[in-house]
Amino acid sequence: MARLNRWLTSMLLSVPLFLRSTMMPVYDDAPLALDGTCLPVLIFSHGLVGSMNTHSAILGELASHGVFCVALEHRDRSGALSLVRNGEAESLSTAPTEMSSVYYKSISLRIRPGVLEERDKQLQIRIFELMALYRALELLNEGETLKNLASSTAGNLSMPKGSLNLQPGSIIWGGHSFGGTTIIQLLKSVYYEGQCDLKQDSADISLLLQQPPPSLVAQITPLSPVALLDPWFMPLKSSSTKGLLCKPLPCHYATIGPHLESPSTAIVMSMEFAYHWPECHSHMPAIISPDPSSVRVQTQEEYETEFKKFTSPRDFMNKSKKARAATASQQQRDVTKDLLEKDGGEHQVSPIASYVLHDTTHVTHSDFGLLFQWVTWWVTGQKNPELAVQNTARCILAAAGLPLTEIDSDEARAQLERLS
Structure with a gap:
């Protein structure tokens, strides 16, 4: 934190306090409400x-x-981090070890x-x-x-x-x-x-x-x-x-008939x-x-060539939305027509x-x-x-x-x- 600006340090340190004040309308460890049905x-x-x-x-x-x-x-x-629990109470002062923690391994998102x-x-x-x-x-x-x-949750x-x-x-x-x-x-x-x-x-x-x-x-x-x-x-x-x-x-092997409800x-x-x-x-x-x-x-080369035409991911998304919206209605009509012709006038559920x-x-x-x-x-x-x-x-x-x-x-x- 020493090298960060003071305002950025304050903002980052305030995140845990913000999360601590977040409330959810639930009961902690509430018993299952079973009514006899599975x-x-x-x-x-x-x-x-x-x-x-x-x-x-x-x-x-x-x-x-x-x-x-x-x-x-x-x-x-x-x-990000997975704790290997043994059922004993964990101390906040105990430093995690390779035996008690599984850390994230950085692997490239590209091929x-x-x-x-x-x-x-x-x-x-x-x-x-x-x-x-x-x-x-x-x-x-x-x-x-x-x-x-989990020591934080009581009972078996x-x-x-x-x-x-x-x-x-x-x-x-x-x-x-x-x-x-x-x-x-x-x-x-x-x-x-x-x-x-x-x-x-x-x-x-x-x-x-x-x-x-x-x-x-x-x-x-x-x-x-x-x-x-x-x-x-x-x-x-x-x-x-x-x-x-x-x-x-x-799911493609499911038997699906016409007019499936x-x-x-x-x-x-x-x-x-x-x-x-x-x-x-x-x-x-x-x-x-x-x-x-x-x-x-699409190949990686085709993807990179296409993406270079736009200034940012958001720019691509906005222009892509407009282009797809202009052709969506016609494409839907064509798909519906093909389905009806294929099924003899009866639409089959995918x-x-x-x-x-x-x-x-x-x-x-x-x-x-x-x-x-x-x-x-x-x-x-x-x-x-x-x-x-x-x-x-x-x-x-x-x-x-x-x-x-x-x-x-x-x-x-x-x-x-x-x-x-």
Whole structure:
């Protein structure tokens, strides 16, 4: 702090005080309100520099609708810091060590020698952790009492037997950014395990460090609800996992007939800033396509050439919005016409729904956009992150086929209509 200006030092030191004064209308460690019905379950994977706490707004909103949310904290060194707890009271004066803490490892966000291999290693750890978490949920649902290692939270973890809905295809799988990548690779790795050989050549590797248990294999079905929030495409391009990249998400194998009343079970929620970013916009079709191998993805050289035409990311986004708005209505008419001709006049529901939240940026999915709204607005132009959180939660509930509460705001209703 010694080399910083006095006003900047004061501003940085005031951040913890600001966060301490932030209040949320919740009860601390409140018991589950069980009414005899099984609770729907959502498993969530965070992105880079994230933790189990960085998406509390969205998960809290879902929990208020009765969803049992489990936020995993990955120890693949993609998070800012993860504490390894042993159940004993931690002293504030005790310095963290390599045995008690897992620190962030800086890896380039661009494709350079060795980068994709490092991301593959992280994905292996992340998928292993998700598999272990699923087993822990099974034990909890069987009535087992699990020891709570967090000294700040009293008591062990237990609940009545059968409180969670762990029926095949019932778990909601969600992730943000690198967490979205993790969910994609988990679903594909487990779903296609034993069905086909995912290794296209001798250099291909498996992201599964161990065989998935039969219960997890049965859990992941074409009808499993999936919520991908700004999924990060770059790690999917690894030459060691080409077999996974060429395979579609399991939802494309769902049997969908005409006039289906239920919504799509898989959703992709894109923040507007990310959606209009040239690289992200080019890669999204490969994530949601029923035939990813047929999608031509923009090369790094093409992306850099296109981006050089604009003065800044915001300049690109603003001009991209205008250009797409001018052609969106005609494109929609053409798509609708093609669908009607293909289905003989009957529109068939897609297994994946894609949404773009207006006036939002990549961090809107996390708590940062809510806690530091003026900073995010000044840098990215983000507006009304509370509304974005509410509508993201509503779209996830719809994908899972869960009941929605009434909208009590004209503004929320208007934005939700724009999403539909």
